[in-house]
Amino acid sequence: MAGDTPLLDELEKGPWPSFVKEIKRAAQKNPAANDLLGIVELSYKEKITHWKHGGIVGVTGYGGGVIGRYTDVPEKFPNAEAFHTVRVNHPSGWFYNTSSLRKICDIWEKYGSGLTNMHGSTGDIILLGTKTDNIQPCFNELSNAGFDLGGSGSVLRTPSGCVGPARCEWSCFDTLDLIYDLTQTFQDELHRPRWPYKFKIKASGCPNDCSAAIARADFTIIGAWRDSIRIDQSAVKEYAAKGLDIKTLIVDKCPGNALSWDNAKQVLSVQPDDCLRCMHCINKMTKAIRPGIEKGATILIGGKAPILRGAFLSWVLVPFVKVEPPYTEIKDLLEKIWDWWDENGRNRERVAECIARIGLKEFLKAVDLKPVPQMVYHPRSNPFVFF
Amino acid sequence: MARTDIGPPDYREMLPEVIKNNYGKWRYHEITKPGVMKHVAESGDELYTVRVGSPRLVSIDFLRDICDIADKYCDGHLRFTSRYNIELMTPKKDNVDPIIGAVKKLGLPVGGVGDCISNIVHTQGWIHCHSSATDASGLVKAIMDELDDYFIKFKLHAKLRIAVACCINMCGAVHCSDLAVVGIHTKPPKVDNSRLSAVCEIPSVIASCPTGAIRRHPDKDINGVEVREDRCMYCGNCFTVCPAMPLADSEGDGVAIFVGGKVSNARKPPMFSRLAIPFIKNNPPRWPEVTNVLKKIVEVYAENSRTYERMGEWIERIGWEKFFRLTDIPFTEQHIDDFTFATQTFRTTTQFKW
Numbered sequence: 214m215a216g217d218t219p220l221l222d223e224l225e226k227g228p229w230p231s232f233v234k235e236i237k238r239a240a241q242k243n244p245a246a247n248d249l250l251g252i253v254e255l256s257y258k259e260k261i262t263h264w265k266h267g268g269i270v271g272v273t274g275y276g277g278g279v280i281g282r283y284t285d286v287p288e289k290f291p292n293a294e295a296f297h298t299v300r301v302n303h304p305s306g307w308f309y310n311t312s313s314l315r316k317i318c319d320i321w322e323k324y325g326s327g328l329t330n331m332h333g334s335t336g337d338i339i340l341l342g343t344k345t346d347n348i349q350p351c352f353n354e355l356s357n358a359g360f361d362l363g364g365s366g367s368v369l370r371t372p373s374g375c376v377g378p379a380r381c382e383w384s385c386f387d388t389l390d391l392i393y394d395l396t397q398t399f400q401d402e403l404h405r406p407r408w409p410y411k412f413k414i415k416a417s418g419c420p421n422d423c424s425a426a427i428a429r430a431d432f433t434i435i436g437a438w439r440d441s442i443r444i445d446q447s448a449v450k451e452y453a454a455k456g457l458d459i460k461t462l463i464v465d466k467c468p469g470n471a472l473s474w475d476n477a478k479q480v481l482s483v484q485p486d487d488c489l490r491c492m493h494c495i496n497k498m499t500k501a502i503r504p505g506i507e508k509g510a511t512i513l514i515g516g517k518a519p520i521l522r523g524a525f526l527s528w529v530l531v532p533f534v535k536v537e538p539p540y541t542e543i544k545d546l547l548e549k550i551w552d553w554w555d556e557n558g559r560n561r562e563r564v565a566e567c568i569a570r571i572g573l574k575e576f577l578k579a580v581d582l583k584p585v586p587q588m589v590y591h592p593r594s595n596p597f598v599f600f
Numbered sequence: 601m602a603r604t605d606i607g608p609p610d611y612r613e614m615l616p617e618v619i620k621n622n623y624g625k626w627r628y629h630e631i632t633k634p635g636v637m638k639h640v641a642e643s644g645d646e647l648y649t650v651r652v653g654s655p656r657l658v659s660i661d662f663l664r665d666i667c668d669i670a671d672k673y674c675d676g677h678l679r680f681t682s683r684y685n686i687e688l689m690t691p692k693k694d695n696v697d698p699i700i701g702a703v704k705k706l707g708l709p710v711g712g713v714g715d716c717i718s719n720i721v722h723t724q725g726w727i728h729c730h731s732s733a734t735d736a737s738g739l740v741k742a743i744m745d746e747l748d749d750y751f752i753k754f755k756l757h758a759k760l761r762i763a764v765a766c767c768i769n770m771c772g773a774v775h776c777s778d779l780a781v782v783g784i785h786t787k788p789p790k791v792d793n794s795r796l797s798a799v800c801e802i803p804s805v806i807a808s809c810p811t812g813a814i815r816r817h818p819d820k821d822i823n824g825v826e827v828r829e830d831r832c833m834y835c836g837n838c839f840t841v842c843p844a845m846p847l848a849d850s851e852g853d854g855v856a857i858f859v860g861g862k863v864s865n866a867r868k869p870p871m872f873s874r875l876a877i878p879f880i881k882n883n884p885p886r887w888p889e890v891t892n893v894l895k896k897i898v899e900v901y902a903e904n905s906r907t908y909e910r911m912g913e914w915i916e917r918i919g920w921e922k923f924f925r926l927t928d929i930p931f932t933e934q935h936i937d938d939f940t941f942a943t944q945t946f947r948t949t950t951q952f953k954w
Contacts, residue, residue, distance in 0.1 A: 223885040224738055227745030230708050232657040232727075232737040239659040246659075249727070256726035256735065257884045260850040264730045266843035274604045282728060298728065305611035307680040308619075311667040313609060314678075318660035318667075327660045331680050334721060334772040341657070341728060356602035359609045373682070378624035379615060380639055380647065380689075387624065389611045400605040420865035424682055427870050428776035428863050435865075462907055468867050493866045497908070499628040518770035521810045521837055523940045526776070526870050560804065561841070 218250055220257040239327035245342050246326040248293035252284055270297050270345050272352040276405045278362030279348055295345050296326070300363035301338040301355060302396065302403075305389035306376050316358045324351035334429075335413065336373030337363035361400075367410050369402040374416035374434075375423040383495065384418025385436030385508035386536035391416055394540055399547075408551065409558030409567070413516075419504065420492045426516070426527070431564050432547065433513040433527040434536070438505035441485035442494070448501035449481045463494050509535045512546070515565025525565045528573070530580075532587040546580060553579040574599075616677035618647050618691040634752055635710035636696060649689045650699045653709040653719050653744075653751060656684040657727060657737050669702045683719040683761075685712050711752040717760045717898075718751070720744060721774065725766040725783070730843075731836055732766035733783030733853040734882050739764050739890065743781070746891040747898060756902050758910045761862070762894075768835055776861035778911035779894060780873045787852035788832040789845035793817060793824030800842035808841045833939075854881040855890060859897060859923075860912035871912040874920075876927075878934035893929070900926050919953040 224233045236253070239246035252263050268281025280298040287294035301317070317338065321327060326342030333339040338360075343351060352362065363371035372395050375381070377388030395414060396403065402412075415426035416434040426433040453459055459481060464472045471487035472494060474480075481501075495502045512534060513527030534542055550564065553576065558567045568576045577584055615623070622641035629639040632648075639647040654662075666686055670678040673695045679687045686708075688699050700710050712718040720743065723729065725736030743762065750756065763774030766783040774780040796802070805825055806814045813831035817824045827845075838845045857880070861873030876897070880889045904926060905914040915923045924931045937945045 220885045224741050227741070228709070228748040229741055229744035230653060230655045231741060232655040233741075235655060235657055235659045235662055238661055253726055253735075257738070260853065260882045260884060261848050262726050262730060262732045264726075264728060264732075266730045266839070273601070282730075296728070302608040304609050304614045306614075307682075308611055308614035309678055309680075310614050311670050311676045311678070313614065314663060315667055318663050321660055329658055329660065329663065330656050331654065331658060331663065331684065331686075334723065336682070353602035356604070356606060359606070361604075361606050361608060375682070376679070378626070379611075379619050380626065380649070382626035382628055382639070384624070393608070393611055397607040400607055404605060422863045422865065422870070425773065425776065425863045428861075429773040466867055466908060489865075491865045491867055493908075496866055499630060516773075518765075518768075518773045518775055520769050520835065524775040524872060526872070561808070561837075 216251060218254040221250065221254050236328065242322070243327045244292040245296060245344070246328055248290035249296065249326065249328070249342060251290050252286065252293055255286065255289075264296075268295075268297075270295075270348055272349050272362070274404075275362060277365040277368050278404065280365055293326075293342065296342040297345065297348060299325070299340040299343065299348065299351060299355075300333065300365055300371070301340060302361050302363040302371050303332055303336050303338050303373070305374065305393045306379050307332065307336070308379065313359070317355070317360065320351060320354045320358065324354070335363070335370050337371045362404065364403045364411075367406040367408045368404065368412070369399050370411050370413045371403065372396050372414040372416070373424060374426075375418050377416075377418045381418060382499070383421070383436070383492070383504055385438055385504055386416075386418060386510055388416045388418045388424075388436075390538065391434070391536060391540060391543075394538065395544070395547075398544060402551070408555055410561050410563050412551070412554075412564065414547075416510075420490055421496065427513060428516050428524075428526055429518075430516050430527065431514065432550070433516055434510050434543070435513065436504075436508065436536075437490055437511045437533060438508045439533055440505035440507040442483055442488060442490075442505060443503045444481055444483060445501050445503075446480055449498065450479045452498055452501055453479050457498070463497060466493055467491075468493070509533050512543070514550070515563070515568060517563050517565055521561070522566050522569065525569075528565075529588050530582065532585060549580040614677065616675050616689060618645055619689075621645060622647070631714045634716070634754060635700075635713055637713055645691060646693065647689055647691055648693060648696050649687050650696060650703070650710060651681070651712050652686040652688065652703045653712060654684050654686050655737070655741065656719075656722065665706055669699060673699050673702070681719075683712070683721055685719050709748065709752050715754050715756045715758055716750050716752075717747055717756070717762060720762045720764055721772045721777070722764040723766045723771040729766055731769060731839055731848075733785045733848065734766050734855050735884060736764050736766045736783075738885055739781060739855070739887055742886040742888075742891050743894055746895050750898065757905045757907050758913075760898065760901075760911060769840070775858070775873055776863045776870060777858070777873050778860065778862060779897065780858040780861065781890060781894075782856050782858060783853065784856050784879065785834040785836060785847045785849065785853055786879060787847060787849040788813075788827050788829045788834065789836075789839060789847040791825060791827055792844040792846070793822050796825065796842065796844035797823040799844055805838055805842045805845065808837045810835060810837060814838060851881075854879050855887075856880075857890070857893065860915045862910050862912050864910075867908070868910075868913050868916070873912075875935055876923075876929055878932065893927075897927055921953050
């Protein structure tokens with residue numbers, strides 16, 4: 214039983230919505246949620262976690278998708294002794310109709326604690342807290358409702374992407390469709406761990422990178438265009454008339470010095486060769502400036518958090534590629550990357566660390582890509598070349 | 601047997617009518633007021649989006665409440681953002697204020713669009729994680745209670761993205777955020793050799809250490825390992841591969857604060873967040889030392905930055921030397937990198953400020 218929770222009660226106060234209220238709400242219906250309150254209160258008191266390390270649980274035929282979790286204080290909180298997480302693959306762009314969402318709620322009311330994360334950091338629907346016996350029947354009902362598990366462990370983690378063409382005028386390819394297609398194509402890679410470590414795919418439709426793909430995905434797909442931005446001069450004049458200081462706030466902030474502003478004629482011009490496609494002018498003058506027409510994406514590789522050799526932002530691999538169904542070029546590249554990494558990667562070595570250890574040169578050969586200057590900031594400064 | 605490998609539902613089943621009709625044909629958008637966007641399609645169709653903050657850890661009854669609003673005003677559709685906000689969308693302008701009224705009745709904030717603080721990306725913490733050095737949900741709640749005004753109003757020159765990770769595994773990949781709070785341990789693992797050989801592979805444990813601090817126990821009668829504590833940087837990688845190496849510690853655990861990262865390519869390329877404060881001891885339930893310093897950094901940034909300047913761009917312009925002075929944060933030996941890419945961070949020019 215949870216008993217009094219004076220420390221957590223403090224976090225019911227204040228303007229921001231409270232997760233403690235949510236746990237309490239679930240606890241009214243569910244004893245495991247009630248025991249979770251007690252466990253977390255104890256952590257707040259003792260300033261230490263009360264969850265044990267791992268535990269192998271899952272559903273028939275899969276090697277991941279469920280995170281086993283047991284508390285180290287089961288004698289005090291028997292209802293939350295096992296409190297496993299079920300990762301459920303979200304629909305592209307995190308769009309839902311309410312009947313699907315209500316179905317998930319009903320299934321989770323029946324088999325779980327009634328607590329969820331909408332969503333986890335990688336993008337899955339996180340169903341938080343169930344006991345071992347409930348995992349398979351819960352999955353069966355989720356599957357009947359049209360949902361499947363996401364990735365966990367050394368697998369392809371659930372791919373995700375930005376809102377894309379569903380509600381954004383800047384998307385240079387169909388992020389929702391690409392993510393859906395890759396997820397469906399690589400179900401085996403997603404559900405059955407066999408790699409050195411995890412592998413993440415994220416797609417953003419433009420260089421604003423709303424899905425943080427460059428920082429958070431081993432395989433990063435960011436929308437790009439090859440031709441010039443499109444400028445609607447009459448809309449530019451409207452912005453100027455409304456008082457936007459185009460010279461100072463748009464032209465002077467252009468990192469490629471590609472823009473110029475003729476104040477007399479009220480005309481904004483671009484030198485397309487100098488444009489870095491950074492999005493600044495487009496972001497600030499949404500009605501007047503748009504990406505070009507020849508659209509596609511830049512593919513980058515290796516983004517990850519610091520464990521273990523340090524954090525990496527993804528490195529440019531393919532400066533420009535058309536992104537159109539059935540996405541054969543991207544899928545072939547992924548297969549080549551996985552083959553090489555699977556062969557060469559050490560235990561718990563992400564693909565970027567593997568490339569850093571063995572060399573980008575070797576990696577490029579393995580995945581059949583030619584070196585191009587866009588891959589580096591500058592050439593090497595030392596003469597120690599292997600010929 | 602349930603069907604396996606069916607993958608997620610087709611996103612096309614989840615899209616509202618106005619989006620199906622204008623998919624890929626949006627012309628422009630504008631932010632009409634805090635938390636509200638208006639998208640206009642080439643067809644002339646309009647779509648209004650109300651962005652709503654959520655605590656991420658929510659009950660199914662919370663989701664049902666949101667579904668009720670979506671059924672009433674949004675043709676039974678809704679979406680979530682990568683930062684756990686809820687987005688309620690409608691083609692009808694007249695629905696916007698009733699939607700805002702309905703979510704406010706549930707106690708939820710409307711905002712997070714444009715030049716403001718959006719919801720905090722975070723991890724599980726003490727709610728569900730075995731390797732956490734701090735709680736995540738509680739820190740987020742305490743921080744957003746303090747900075748709520750920056751979510752619901754436009755008080756900044758650019759967007760400001762905050763992330764919380766409960767250990768250096770950084771499941772939320774917080775390393776490119778304007779402000780990042782990262783749980784850290786400061787004590788070496790307490791090796792439990794009585795069970796280590798039964799639950800772990802000793803060579804894997806030794807190989808897991810990035811600094812070579814773990815070796816076979818010198819006593820031949822002990823089938824286990826020893827940690828050379830002077831080499832340990834408390835990363836917890838050994839604990840991830842071996843439960844007999846716990847390093848969580850009530851007194852030794854806390855958070856570090858990083859600043860100035862971003863992922864967008866707008867103006868400057870993406871940037872890593874850099875260390876501002878090496879360690880603040882855990883002080884639940886409200887971590888006042890953390891919330892105070894974050895508030896201070898945000899206020900100094902809001903006051904000194906120029907139009908459209910992100911945190912990292914602002915710091916780059918004024919220089920780190922000035923950042924530390926303006927924020928009254930002491931610069932210590934811990935700020936100087938001594939890990940893999942350390943030398944890249946040493947200054948190789950006489951250009952600096954005072």
